[in-house]
Amino acid sequence: EVQLLESGGGLVQPGGSLRLSCAASGLTFNRAAMSWVRQAPGKGLEWVSNIDGTGRSAYYADSVKGRFTISRDNSKNTLYLQLNSLRVEDTAVYYCAKGPHTYISGYDPFDYWGQGTLVTVSS
């Protein structure tokens, strides 16, 4: 059974930093492209970033480009998201999700999701 467990969320001041982690089990981690998707309070889902199974290719939403960095450690079956220069509008539940292939494709679904970790940016 595929399991994705996010951690690292919390309260941080505007301008601060945070690193989120997503521990994966029940899958061949290096053969799965991975993504971060967030949901702000009372709002819909927003794709944030994704990375291919090798870690060599990544994409970012315009809203986080230059501030967030996605990475992965395939030896630890763990996905990361480094959040820098945080803004109030980054407040959200952050979900990690996997894709069905090693490569990133616009045709692929997010087929398994974690339960999310809450990031609150407030002074």
Added chain:
Amino acid sequence: QSVLTQPPSVSGAPGQRVTISCTGNSSNIGAGYDVQWYQLLPGTAPKLLIYGNNNRPSGVPDRFSGSKSGTSASLAITGLQVEDEADYYCQSYDTSPSWMFGGGTKLTVL
């Protein structure tokens, strides 16, 4: 405002059929990219319901079905059950690159 447009809410009685629409444009759904549908229940991980426009992952009841035509897609739920009450999101891809979600639809089972 989401690029993919969904109705904010739909409702139906147990046993009835409801549909949720998802309208895009020529740079996403109309460009031939697949549409996915997800179910969000409070406090649980989002769940993939439909992928590739009309395919159900293993374990998803056949009461759920998807379709796509032109720049739009739809999710249909037949034999509505109380446990279907949730938020539903469509998702596709838009040239940027960007993975897009609809604004979400809250399903109420009366």
